[in-house]
Amino acid sequence: MSEHDFHPRVKQLLDGDLTLADLPPELRAEGEEALRLLAAVDRRPVAFPTMTERVMLAVNTRPSPAGWRRMLEPREIRLRIRPWVLAPALALAAALIIWIAGPRTAAPAPSLVTVRFVLVAPEAKAVSLAGTFNQWDARATPLVRTGPNGTWTATLTLPAGQHQYAFVVDGVRWVPDPGAPAVDDGFGRRNSVLTL
């Protein structure tokens, strides 16, 4: 009997058809030995090397040039850090990190809302809109006269959020929107409020 030529009952044990207790006493030692050998076998599935592994295997087996070999050989490196030399570079790096991380992470893109502004001002020759959305520029957003009764309108697409504004009549008179809530502007006048 060769080393792996087991008794048929032991083979049934290996196939899982029998347990060790099912074996007659004279075969139990052989059964235990068979199970021990089976447990020692590497049961990992066979894997063919991928393209990357094949390429890396080829690279690793290729002899390295002397310069590369010297660079790849482990050796002790000692760094002497002089803070006064590194400080400007570190400061620049820190400033860049603050600059890069600050505004970009703090300001997610707001959604946009289209709003129609209306003012009835029959006597007005020009009406415009100034507010937080256009840097309070009284010339940036003119309203259009849309009817014979002096109705002025403008349609804007604004970011969601809270805006304050006022109409500017004939370039000089700041008028709050009569159809919107208003708050004190800090200068003795009222700003209209738009919350989107």
Next chain:
Amino acid sequence: MIASLVALPLTLLSLQQGIAQRLAGRVSPNVAAAVEGTGTAASARGLPVDPLIQKAIEGGAKGIADDRVIAAVNLVVSHLDTAAAALREGGASADTLTIAAGAFAVSAGLNGSDITALARVGATPAALTVGLRVAGTLAALGVPPAENIGLVSVSLRSGKPTADLLLLPASVESEVAKGSTPAAAAAGLSRAAAAQGRHGPPPGHGQPPHPPTPSHP
């Protein structure tokens, strides 16, 4: 540490330059210098700088005298400080958007205690920011603080989408147009929202209610 010591002045310099650039040609050099100083100090306290710049630009556009513009900017800083302290008191994480929203609510007539009460609802920072803006808008509509905070609190607790929260001022205006007072309109809406919260939102609407308000020391 050395990097931080060098980076800090660089950052402050960058902030001042940013303020100066935004104010260039819009306000007098006096106002610009005052806002640069105030803004730098405010930023160091974690306050947003944009409301200060906006107020200065607004003053310049309206032709307001320098001293009054500077006074108005300082008032904005005061509102921001009040809002930031109130939010901290309420246990809310105070990002600059939330602080600015709180400052707007203060400028509209609410006080620090009102802001703290809203912060204690335990809403998300985004929802709290919208809640503060809406509370400020309701205050501008004439809703008294008690009814205002009651309505916004119950709406925040309901966990409804913020879009629903934004409809509150229009709902109050609608009730006022029918003859109700702002206080009665807000109280009525608050009762309706609370009742809906007890019975749950209609099928297919709203979100699960918020977890209970965390306790505060």
